[in-house]
Amino acid sequence: MSTIQKVYLSGLGAIGSAYASRLYESDPGLVTVIADPERIERYRRQGIVVNGREYPFRFVTPEAAAEPADLILIAVKQHHLAESIRAIRNVVGERTIILSLLNGITSEELIGAEYGPDKLLYSFVVGTDAVREGTRTRFSSMGKIVFGDKLNRTASPKVAAVKELFDRAGVPYQIPEDMLRELWWKFMMNVGVNQTSAVLKAPYGVFQKVGEARELMTMASCEVIRLAQKQGINLSEEDIRDYIGIINGLSPQGKTSMLQDVEAGRKTEVEIFAGTVVSLGRQYGVATPVNEVLLRMIRTLERTYRGIPE
């Protein structure tokens, strides 16, 4: 098994800066951030601060990046993924492993189409309450990176190498036996809570206390269960109860990443949530009325942040 020494990160936001800070603390030379010159200049000027500590990360532009990476972490939002895929080109080598920490079920396919599925492990982050304002991120829980091959009855060399890095650096992780099922489980959770929190402007406390909010969230998630079953992925309403348990444990003031996007007037990830549900529903002939409504509501919110469009 090869040892991971060179980690590159694309996307120094809430998730990226949280995990980069942990890697940096274990070894300041471990992680390099790839970003365009404008971002690098802004990050240097404003400073990257995680939980009150400033981190002098090493930066490199996509053009200057030369050494092949042992591991690349991608932590941008969905609408920046195409840019990020281009930006990592110079550091993708023969033996590079790529982990996409994005939510949703589509990013791995896009990265795999460019660099080959053999470079990828599936992954996502769960259980974090990371919040970013500008270049400052804070969290009380960084959550964990759930990762692996599609099936992980035994650890492949790629999985073993990433596991060794995470053990060495103290990055919390989980390697589930059935990774695709876990990826869909997280997707079902995001389709439920992220989207309804965004339209209701509701922090987690609302879902903890108001039955109607939980019902709405459950209705959106149930549409994912029907689609998962079409793909041979065994999700059930029991899985919704599991994620409600997680939400009940989060801070009542905490907010999903989509609610944070709406409050900041930023583009959301609705296209990888309701957008994907609606398009798979059409493909399989499964009705997805709740996500049809959420898709239109959230697209409308995005178009009207600055008033009625001209």
Ligand SMILES: NC(=O)C1=CN([C@@H]2O[C@H](COP(=O)(O)OP(=O)(O)OC[C@H]3O[C@@H](n4cnc5c(N)ncnc54)[C@H](OP(=O)(O)O)[C@@H]3O)[C@@H](O)[C@H]2O)C=CC1
């Ligand atoms: N926040 C959360 O609680 C959770 C988020 N996730 C998922 O993780 C992913 C990342 O989310 P999050 O960290 O919240 O997002 P953020 O918006 O906080 O961070 C994304 C970062 O990517 C940077 N970026 C965008 N384009 C590029 C590029 N071409 N090159 C380099 N950097 C770029 C942005 O830079 P800039 O700021 O300069 O524009 C930004 O800092 C999403 O898919 C999200 O759904 C998953 C679990 C929890």
Ligand SMILES: CC(C)(CO)C(=O)C(=O)O
């Ligand atoms: C699970 C949840 C809701 C918080 O970790 C998330 O993935 C997000 O906010 O995008």
